[in-house]
Amino acid sequence: MRVGRISSILGGTAALAFALTACGTADVGGGGEGGGDGGEGGGDTITIGVKYDQPGLGLLEGDTPVGFDVDVATYIAGELGYSPEQINWEEAASANRESFLQQGTVDMVIATYSITDERRQVVDFAGPYYVAQQDILVAADNTDIEGPEDLSGQVLCSASGSRSANNIVDDMGIDAELREAGNYSECLELLGNGTVDAVTTDNTILAGFAAQNPDTYRMVNNPFGEEKYGVGLPAGSTERCEEVNAAITQMWEEGAATEALENAFGATDFAFEEEVPALEDCA
Structure with missing residues (x-):
C-alpha cells in the first residue's frame, strides 16, 4: 500500500x-x-x-x-x-x-x-x-488525549447520523460521555468553547478542520478503524x-x-x- x-x-x-x-x-x-x-x-x-x-x-x-x-x-x-x-x-x-x-x-x-x-x-x-480511518481532534493545547484510550471520562462530540462516537463507546468499550451535534461545524464550536473535550470522525474530515485552524485545533494522528x-x-x-x-x-x-x-x-x-x-x- x-x-x-x-x-x-x-x-x-x-x-x-x-x-x-x-x-x-x-x-x-x-x-x-x-x-x-x-x-x-x-x-x-x-x-x-x-x-x-x-x-x-x-x-x-x-x-x-x-x-x-x-x-x-x-x-x-x-x-x-x-x-x-x-x-x-x-x-x-x-x-x-x-x-x-x-x-x-x-x-x-x-x-x-x-x-x-x-x-x-x-x-x-x-x-x-x-x-479513510477514524481519528480524534482536540484543542491545540490539549496534550492529554493521544488516542481513543485517553477518552475515558471525557466529553466526546460526533455529528447526528454518524456512528463515529459509537465506535469508541460501544465497540471499543471506552467510557466517554457522548455529545451529539447537528454537524461537525457545531462540534468544532463546542470544542472551541470547551463544552466538549474532543471530536471524533474520519481522519479526512478532521484533517480539513485542523488545516483550516492549525492554531486552534490539533489532530491526534493516531488512526484506527x-x-x-x-x-x-x-x-x-x-x-x-x-x-x-x-x-x-x-x-x-x-x-x-x-x-x-x-x-x-x-x-x-x-x-x-x-x-x-x-x-x-x-x-
Missing part, C-alpha cells in the same frame, strides 16, 4: 484546480431534477448530495461547494455524460443522506458516506472511492453502480484522485492512500 503525505496549504480555490475530465464550476441548485435516465447518463441535469461544512471535502464557498468529494462527484458525473453546468448540488448532512436517496431528492450522494451493512438495507453503494467512502445510490441502481465503479477506477488510474487529495488538504501530517481502493460488487 502506497501512502502519500500532504504538504500543501488548504484552500478551497486550490481544489478547483483539480484536472477533471469534466472541468469547470457548477452552480448550486438541486431538488429533484436528476438525470432520471436509468443509468445511461447525459440527461438534462444530475443532482448530487455533498457536504457544505467540511473543509477539504465539501465546503460551500460563495455559491459553489469545493473539496475532494466535490471533485470526485464532478469527475464521476463527467464520465456519466454530465458537464459541470448540468450538476445541481444539494447539501446532504449526515442525518439525511438515506432519506434524500429514498425520496428522490438527489440522484447520488458523495458526502463522506461510509458503506455499512445497515445502510445497504435501504440504499445501494458504488465504490468505495476512498478508504476503517471507513469506506461510497457513492450512495437509490436502491436497485445496479447498472448505475457499475458505471460509477468504472469511473472511480479510471479516476485513480489517471492520477486524478491523488491530485484532488493533494489539492484538498493542508499541512496536517495526514497520510493518504495513493492506490485505487478495492471496489465492492454491485448488488
